[in-house]
Amino acid sequence: MSIRILTDSNCDLPSDIIHDYDIDVLPILICLGDKEYEDGITIDSYEVYKNMKQGSVYKTAQIPPNEFKKKFRQCADNKETCIYIAFSSGLSGTYQSSILAKNEIQEEYPDLDVTVIDTKCACMGQGLVVLKAAKMAKEGRSKEEILEAVKFYSEHMEHIVTVEDLEYLYRGGRVSRTSAFIGGLLNVKPIIDVRDGKLVPFEKLRGRNKVIKRIMDIVDERGKSLEKQTIAIAHADDLETAIKIKEMIEERFKCRDILITVMGCAIGSHVGPGTVAVFFLNEESPI
Incomplete structure (x- = not known):
C-alpha cells in the first residue's frame, strides 16, 4: 500500500521539492477585507509583502x-495510507x-488509514519534518518508520526567528502600540523561538547585525551534528539576509x-516583510 504525505501550506517548502517528492499540500486561507485567497495558489507571498x-x-x-474530507476520501478510494503532517x-x-x-x-470508510500528526512546528520547521517523511516514503520505508522519524524531528526542531519591524506584529495584535513604537525608535529586534508550538520572544537586541550574530551563536549552542543535517532558512522578502546567513x-x-x-503568505502575513528564520x-x- 502506497503512503501519501499530506501537509498544509504553512510548511513553506519550495515548489520543486513538493513536486519531486510528490507531497500533497492543502492551502491555508488568506483574507484581505472580504476577499479570500488560497496561500500559494491565488496569491503569492511577494504580493502579500508588497x-x-x-x-x-x-x-x-x-x-x-x-x-x-476530500483528501481523506481520495486516500480511501485509492487504498492509500495517509500521513497528515x-x-x-x-x-x-x-x-x-x-481531526x-x-x-x-x-464513519463512511471504517478501513481508512489516516494518521494526523501535530508537529508543534511552523514554517520550514514543519517543512523539514515533511521533507524527511516524504524522502522516507519515496524510499519505500514503512508507515511505522516514517512516524518514528516525524515524531523525532517534530520534538527536536529548533525555530530561531527575528522580525525586521515590530509594526507588523502590532497590526496583527501580537505586540502593543507602545512596544512597537519604542522598538522602532530604538531599532530593537526581537529573537523569537517556538515553545510548545507557540511563538515566544526570548531576547531583544538593537540592530540587525547584532541579531544575526546572536542567531549564529544560538545555532551553535543548540545545534547537534549540524554538518550532517539539512538546515533551512526562510525569509520574508529579504533574500540578501538569507544568503548572508547561509x-x-x-x-x-x-x-x-x-x-x-x-x-509563505500564512506565516508572513503575521510577522511581516524582513523576517528571517533558521531551522x-x-x-x-x-533515523
Missing part, C-alpha cells in the same frame, strides 16, 4: 474540514479541522545542505 508595506493587514483562516495546533485551528474531518470520514552557517559549521525559501535539529537524528 501590500503589507503599503498598509494592508491580512488575516488567515484554517483549512475547512471539507477540504480534508500538520502546522502547530498552538498557532492554528487547522489541526483540529483535520474533525478524519472522524467523520471514518554563508555564515557554511563557513562556521561546515554545512553543505542548506535550503533557502521564501516565507535545525537540536539532536542528531538516529
